[in-house]
Amino acid sequence: MRPRALIVDDEAPARAELRFLLEELGQVQVVGEAANGEEALLLLRSLPYDLVLLDIRMPGGSGLEVAAALRDLPNPPRVIFTTAYPDHAVEAFDLAAADYLVKPFDAARLARALERALEHADDAASPSAAPSSGGPARRGEEPEPLARVPVQRDGRTVLVDQSAIVYASAARGYSSLKLADERLLVTFSLNELERRLRGHFFRVHRSYLVNLDHVRELVPDFKGALVLVMNDRQRSRVEVSRRQARELRRRLGV
Template identity: 40%
Template sequence: MNKKIRTVIIDDEPYSRDELSFLLKQYENIEILGEADSGERGLEVVMKKEPDVVFVDIEMPQMSGLELANTLKSLRKVPIIIFATAYPDYAAKAFRVQALDYLVKPFDEDQLSETMTRVQERLALEQGGEQKPVKIARLAVEHEGRIIYLSPLEISYVFREERDTMICTSNQIFSTKTPLKELEEKLNGFPFFRTHKSYLVNLDKVEQLIPWFNGAYQVKVVGRKEEIPVSRNYVKALREQLEL
């Protein structure tokens, strides 16, 4: 996505605004349109600037972040809401007002990165027009008795280990019984490449291609320490996909 993501930060704590502003400025495609120290002032800024995304604290005097989010839903252009708060107990209420995500202070850079991936995915899906129904594509994975819904753009790579398929994000590994071939079909349309008979790699996450032996290589992906094998039969095609 080449278009700048227009963003507003609303928080009554100046240090929290400064921290979040600093972290967001590390993203080249983020444009911070303004900040506000209360829900009332935040509403004014949002109505004037019409941002794509609003980061808003929940606990604020007078108008809370939840009240502000409900008010924003009535605007002509409804921004994406990301709650940024020190109180994790509000998560359920946050999602009832259709917030896209929920960040807990102090901000974790990996969690923020995943949030920005979701924002970019949502905006990309919405580019087809407001009247077009939007399907949110998620990969369902069972984990510790729960079903976790992963955005394909969050996945760094996938590999087969004995009878299980392992799905790796920047900070977690999930296990599924779904065969690698079936996952590859589900991920069709996303930037995944088979580097080896047992590995699928998200090309958007690749940061290094490292010579190994006998014409084979290994790749390093963002956020992971391990190196992923690339069979020599796949090296040429991989480089054609990665390089200008």
């Protein structure tokens, strides 16, 4: 049985478009719609849902308030925010959102969000059947490499060349990219970035994926572990796990 989804948006055309995209993808079953936060909470407390696609600015309680209230449910659904406003992303991920989509988005972007949201679901909603950004995923299929990483900024999608990434770090279900002089929020998990970034990227720690081309120094800390000093403007310091230290030295030839 496909996971049960609820669409929450105060604009009827937006709900209809999202329902159409979800039905085309076929990964979830849309079993409810709500036009405001109050209706959404009533439905969510009455029926079990696996996934909520949630607008943020609505009458009757914002999407952020609805997501916060879901924490009180015994089995809260996963949340994907679908909004025209990119400025609430950090708040959304603090509420453990699976993804944050800025309108207008297409089927490929929605497919990737569904894959992220359902990756920890039961076998009935196994991500092995979920589509990736390039189409339906097959068991054992290698994900497509990312030459450039899409980043949402001010309602636009900016493509960041992977060579510009100094390192990526994980935090609360999303990742951030550290560039030479800025940090950008991305919707890929660190595991996804590790699988899909090519070149000299190496997972030095469970929370850090480093571009070895941007390593400036290796510094032992007082415990005997390694810390990397990167060549960004801030000379960021990245911790290396003991388990990865030997392989890192080998890759760097030191």
